[in-house]
Amino acid sequence: MDAKSTFHRQLDILGQLPSALGRERAINAVFASIKLRMSVDQVKSAGAALPDWLRPLWIQANAATEGPSSDDVVELIKNIGGYGYRGAAERILKAVMGSLFEILDTEPKRHFSESLPDAFIPFWEDAHGCSLGATMGQYL
């Protein structure tokens, strides 16, 4: 399976996202919330680490939201994505992080993680535990 299909499948499963629309919403919410805390240069640098097929979503990610902004990243994702509760937003954040972790090669992975704002580092560090492969053990 290619990286794009792997990313989508993992995101759908980990994020409990049965529709393409839900997936787009999730990616937008997480990317937009990360970008909000980055400088213009950091946004460009992090985008460069992403695969070509994902970069347009990074560039387009838009934090326009009817909800309030927040220092709390989970709350921020909840507002941007329009999720009804924190648990959903946290699940989405972990799913996007876990799926990215799975598909990025070593060098882009390092580059992307170095660009991440501090508030997202704990989620990125936990990302290897959130990948689909890591969760499969429960089925055996």
Next chain:
Amino acid sequence: MEKEVLAVMSAVNVFPDHLTTEKLEGNLGGFGSFNVPIWAASNIIATEMLRGRKMKLDVSNEALTDVDDIARKTSLFLQRYGADPSNSSVVTAAMLYWSGVNASAGIPTPNRKLGGVCRIAAGAPGGRIATLPTEKLNNKISGYPAVSAIYELLQKEHVAPFDPALLPVGLAGSPVLGHSALGEDYLFPTLCKKFVPVGIEAMLKAYRSAGIKPCRFMAALMAVAATLEIVHPDAYIGEEYGPFLRTRTPDLCGKIAVEATGLPEVLHIRGTGDEVSTAKVIGDLGLILKDCGAPTVVGMIMFNEVNAIVEEGAIVGVGRGGGPILLPLHHWVMQPVLALYALGHGASEEETIEIIRKSTDGYFQKDDANIAVNILAHRAHYLCRGPITNILIKATEPGKTRTLAERIQSTYNKFKSGLSLQEAVDIVEKDHVKVTQDGVSKIMSKILGKDVEYVKYTNIRPGAGRRKAKVAQKFFAFDGHLDVEVKVDGKVYFFDNFLAKWAPKIMLEGDTENLPGMAAVCLGVTDLLNSGACSANMVICACMAAALGMEPKEAADKVAEYSNFQLSIPAQSLYDATDYTTRIMTELKS
């Protein structure tokens, strides 16, 4: 605050039963209904969840898991308050499912299925889909059509992709067939793809023939369950259908069922924005139904109402308790299950309160719906306290207080301005109708995808002329009369004596000319018929009359006489509330 206002506010709140015409105590055992206990039982699940119990079925090497324990506590509680064991099993399974427990997990041992876990915990016997009833939509059928159609197919053609007579000795039941290519890639998918559509078609035909609007959701569940009674119900299947270890025969059955019924691919959970895969839900719930025992009609009604946390509920046929109409209170279970879902998926108490608060937005009578939730939550809280009823009461008590305060003050002002009790009842009922009319126009436009510009329900009263009995001349529910005018997509429809005359005329003649008008107004008519579920308006009128000096029995008798529809059936609660009002006023005046 005027003493009368205080007395009425106090009297209507002495018991939650005062605000409804329904006999809630009768719901607690004996005849089989058990929705109030479901509200209470949700507290048991939530308490265990919040204690950190493992809300997952997996392959742990232990005789009894946390889910076994919670299932036992929940189902035995339900049985204590009147649920049949199989009914307690199916509802417990559905509640646990929505709170986040998976429908199945396992390898040969342990192989845990939520329906089976709950059945054993409940002490219920096994059952078969052929005898499993659907919920009651006035009439009801069973899973028999699906089962029968599948077995007819098996008789008519050779469905399996190979001749099993060729199987070498010793392979029947072996992993060579069940856990490798022959079964996983060929046999199981082939059978699922054949059985599910045939079962669905048979269910839909049986529904129609019995005069029931075909319920796609239930047809899908029955067909999937009937299929899984034959096909290996937790076999892995080829990876073209989904990731290995995550995709089994129920998931494929669900996918085929969605295609065959035209159900939307994605369903949404009310108030949360969460999407769920319809195929996954159908597969999981079908598996639960296969294993949960032998529920009766009442159990299946409750099962369907538990599933009404799905926002598309009314459209796809998943329960009716989520709105837009007020159902009789003994049908309602959506709100505690929604709260369980929210908590189980990571919502905080405050977030869950907000989700519940918003859940009444979709009702024609939002304020009455809020009161209805509050009534049931209070009633359940005294059977078994816990986090869910706490949340439900916190979500609804402020709104209920505001609504009652406004209505009581308004009724007091009406009397003080010189209006008679009859005039006050008339105005209050007309105001209620206006709210329903506005709600119908807005919500039905959305549901039907048409412009329902206005709807007017007039001449609403008992005694449409069909029934001669005195009770039918007195209470709206038995032979209700109403005229309806509605404008849909620019066309005006007028239906005089709608229930007795036009509804049967349109249906029996297949009158497609007038059907769009009927479709737009029917739910509103139902809402008016069910308005006794929250009889706050009438109770307030009667209590205020008593507070202002009328004999309590006389006040209740007169409101029952003057009410055209809101007191659709006789209500002892009216007499109890007026009696309390007089007692409280006596104390306040002393």
